[in-house]
Amino acid sequence: MSLIEVRSPGMLTTVQDLGREGFGPMGVSPSGAADPVALRIGNRLVGNVEGAAGLEMTLFGGTFIFPEHAEIALTGADFRATLDTQCIDLWSSAEVRAGQTLRLEATRTGARCYLCVRGGIAVKLFLGSASTHLLSGLGGFEGRALRKGDVVKIGTAGGGFRTFRKRKVAAKALEKLAPRKTLRVTVGPQSDWFSQAAREVFYRSTYRITEESNRMGLRLEGLPISADAGGEMTSEGVSLGAVQIPSSGLPIILFVEQQTTGGYPKIANVISADLGSLGQLRPRDEIRFERVDMETARSLLVEQEKLLASKELILE
């Protein structure tokens, strides 16, 4: 079995796949890649199934040594990657010769960069998924972020190494899939708890991502808004991308490691097609919310899925 040696882990590097759905009744949220679009494309570039596990790096990437021949792809944000001394392209497959060092630095664009490797990252599955859930210390590599000196195994799914052929993502597709700063939302289940004036503030304001944001939630600062009836309600299940308004009035967007239930009213919900964009937001980034109707949300999801499944996505 091939390995990756972690020379330096970067700021926060975890093993992620597309998460574990189906365990809500136990209080376990799905977790999974913060930008699933980037992970799926990375896996396609190296010939994996799109839900194979990869490494998710946050804001500042790590340094990794490959003792054996490997095929990799970097997707998501540009972390200025080099292989030994050579720059390597984002959104394309690359051949790594035995003994080479992959080095990533501070991000130049978004928040997260994915390292996908042919065969996938191999860890013991927890509830059917390789995803790390940091808060509970479950899943992934020993339930935690990678540290210096860790040795990560590469799986053999897909038949291990193959004759290398360069593959890259079509520029047109990348343009369509580019992360957005104007997030499209559908109305939330308690949107009618908010006055017309409060809703106008919400949809007309610019909000800033704070430093306290993480995989559980994106905390925003900007103009506070409040629900007519106050900030608390009977707890109920909460969906990914829900925009909840706690008593402070400052929105929190629930993210991949979210609590499964919550007691704050939700004014809106980020549409599925824009969830990947959430994973690329950095502290101090400015965002806005744009309301769309359900039919638009659905067709944007269908459009994105069609693009991700299309032959034209990857050029050989």
Next chain:
Amino acid sequence: MGTSSSRGVQFRVASDQALLVYFETLAGKSVVGAPHLQRQITAENHEQVRKLLRLLESEPIAGVRNLHPAYSSILIKFDGMSLRHEALQETLLGYIERMKKVALPEPRLVEIPVCYGGEFGPDLKDVAELHGMTPESVINLHASTTYRVYFLGFAPGFAYLGELPDALVTPRLATPRRSVPAGSLGIAGNQTGVYPIATPGGWRLLGRTPAAMFRPDRAEMSLLAIGDRVRFAPISREQFAKLENA
């Protein structure tokens, strides 16, 4: 598509891939659109939640990905590529129709040992003072009540237990603790519960259990499941140490 109501059940769109089902009525009136009324947490509504959950688990609907039960609602997450809210709602109405025939199993009674007070229960004294009681009577009252597991949420294995006796109903801490140790027993409002893992938290802490609330290497990962009945059994420091090392 907003709220729709049928036979005492209300549906509400949560996201483009999620639908909320509410079982709650207040004097025959829907309360979903009435923010000024506190939603009712009743055993009856909760039984409905459990019955629908049981049906959905034994006869899964194609395209449904996840279920998040709570006091009187279930959030249903689904694959938006194969299912629409309208179709899901139709199917659910059929399930709800059949809920009358669902027999819930006799609830399990789970006893959880707790060492109350001291460093394990840093808020016990304050809670006692707040209610003009002695710490001993707080412990007696808390440990002599049988609680119902309404649902698991917040973190893996965290069970929302209710209701606390009226005399113990206490607001959350104004400032949550940065870290609450695993096993801590807390109260908040009319709820009580045990933190399965060390997390930040705002519940007032009365004690700690040596029991593992969630263990991924156990067949039943979570010690508690929705519908269980729970009682807390006071133990000494010595018993705590013994059980912790067992």
